[in-house]
Amino acid sequence: MAKALVISAPASGTGKTTLTLALARACRDRGLAVQCFKSGPDYIDPAFHTAATGRPSVNLDSWAMPRAMIGALTARGEDADLILAEGSMGLFDGVATEGASGTGASADIAEMMGWPVLLVLDPAGQAQTAAAVAAGLRDFRRGVRFGGVVLNRVASPRHEDLVRRAMASVGIPVLGALPRHAPIALPERHLGLVQAEEQARLSDLIAEAARLITERIDLDALLQLAECEWKSQDAHSLVRATPPGQRIALARDAAFSFIYPHLLEAWRAAGSEIMTFSPLADEGPPDTADVCWLPGGYPELHAGTIAANRHFRGALQAFAETRPVHGECGGYMVLGSGVVDAKGERHEMTGLLGLETSFAKRRMHLGYRHAELNVPMPGQQSGACLRGHEFHYASILAQPDAPLARVRDANGADVPETGSHRGHVSGTFFHLIAEAV
Template sequence: MTPGILIAAPRSGSGKTTVTLGLLRALKRNGVRVQAYKCGPDYIDTGYHQMASGRPAFNLDSWAMDGTMIQSLAGRAQDAEIALAEGVMGLFDGAVAPGSAGNGSSADIAAMLGWPVLLVIDVTGQSQSAAALVHGFRTMRPDVQVAGVILNRVGSDRHDRMIRRAMEDIGMPVLGSIARCGDLCLPERHLGLVQAGELAEAERIIDALADRIASHIDIQALCALANGKPLRQAHHHCPPPGQRIALAQDAAFSFTYAHLVDGWRDAGAEILPFSPLADEAPVSDADAVWLPGGYPELHAPRLAAASHFIAGLRRHAQDRPVHGECGGYMVLGQALIDADGQAHAMAGLLGLVTSFADRRLHLGYRRARLFAPMAGYGAGAVLNGHEFHYSTVIEQPDDPLADVTDAAGTTVASTGSRRGHVTGSFFHLVAGAA
């Protein structure tokens, strides 16, 4: 069993990501083999985790994944010395109704794997009250151990002393304090952080975060808190859409879950990356083509002009499966209208027309029961995923792919589409059973 720590917070915006990245890089610098995880369905943070740690990072999600899958992914840390997971939102925040193994909260993962929680608290505007907050978090769930805190955005030495004294009164270890500072942050766009591969200064920023963490947090004491429950022997099954999978991979198609692609490889599939932005067609003998999500709206003119890519997609779709998720789904459609109202012709394999001129947020867990086969899954299969985009559907004339509900079981309009061998959905697949 590899011991672990879960970095959580009372709410979003407390500094979990910057603390996690700094810790990952600082541990790596010290020669510690550290396995990174992200609680919840976020696919951007894991890119930064991988950059900071030098190892693939995986998602852990108690709503979308069952216990077997979570145990299997936790087992990826077996050759590491410590596992470090970044939480999602506030420690106990999750879906309104439980899913496969819980409600998707970080607390579920901590309880399931026995990882102690280290709370990152933004102490702006409070002093002794921070101890009351921590006391509440410590007693909320008996199966979750809040083992220590990191004080973030501390205003002064006096401010720090007041809070530390209050933490001593409730017996809560303080592993470090970080002063207020706005010069170290990661840029954002409408779906969250700018992706790690797009940010030229990402390495410099992560190194600077590691410098700050190393000088303000007792990393040795943090590692001493790490713990965990013995893992069951488990292996998660991600049915591949084929034995040779052409996977679009570039700045327009980059939202892929590491556990999904690794699961395909574990099943014996070969992954064949190609770049639509470089006008590369999927290899002609691939069994299936998979277009993940990303930011096609930022590259719509280039994609519309990528004649080799589009011709290759069309040839493949004549007799073999093609599937697109979110951004990939939009590219399979008839047209994509950008934020300026300019329409760009896409592959035309589905009739979908989407627009970013009228932005509307679509966000949340999704459960889909397939009406027809989708690459790797048969009709009737139940898939768990997550939807997060700002596009508006203008036209969706094809047959629906699935009956789709949100976490509360309410039917949603984004059913996906199917036409011949081509399928597409707005939800990103996290887990499912064939």
């Protein structure tokens, strides 16, 4: 019998990531092979999962991905002793209009796979009402199997006892409780957690969290709760995604890191070679590459360095004279003429597109995106339909080049972030997740 859990919550900010990492490491310390997944469009958390388990983690997204693609991705958990799928936002939170196989809610993945839900509940300011919240989530959607609850940030032993008694009265198992001041918080910034590769003490933080979890949570009961009838698809099935080229120059450093692991795996599986280079280290794309891809990231935090790195800018400009260059979100901004940072200072970018962006007045852009290409871009023909998402705080000051695509949100409304193209260069504000079928 398989063992799997979807770790979810009533809302964001309740501690899902920390609990997932701690459980993954604690179970790994027991000698179990743990496979993590991330439900929804998040390009940061999978790297933390990989650090905790030693196994690559990938995203599962019911709005962007068809059911067959999700099945192929989950097949990597077939040889694991435990699967932990970390949810996003609240358990049932998604968009109003269904996409490829659902609304993007974590509950979609739980129901689709038959994986039980472990709820992380923060009962701050509550006692018995916390049980009413948990019972409401348990009964909200038929087909989603509710397993039990872990209480997070409990104020005192008396507080814990009150909540436990209330949970018992409605038949909800409590697997454990963590104190309010547990010293296991992970550092954050405006787009989420500080990236895993930027944290020198990450392994120590995860180990510390795992020790606390081992003391406070009944892992034997949790593993029993995780038992389910799930059986994966063919373990050899492949996720198919058209690579942008045969030899791909991929920008990769602290400023360029937001690309989904399943895409890189699919590109390699299709026979492409990926060659990384670091713009922050003033490196240009390898001259042997036939296409260059600049992922999203944090150009606003490194705009001065990027502007000063003349070799990178010159090499990219020379590359773009004869070969395709594509940028996503932060990469798109760097392909533009300039970026205004949060202090109002303008930094000159590569000038391959006319895009001007500013972080001086931050405004969040967030949501799923459906794009129909007006012209070809690397790996895709004109008219191709792509699914992805947008998440950034930049404002467009100018976007003078021809639009790359008609871009709509999950409800079909047009959005102004159309991307643009000029010569061999193209860029978008949305992050590609899957090709629409």
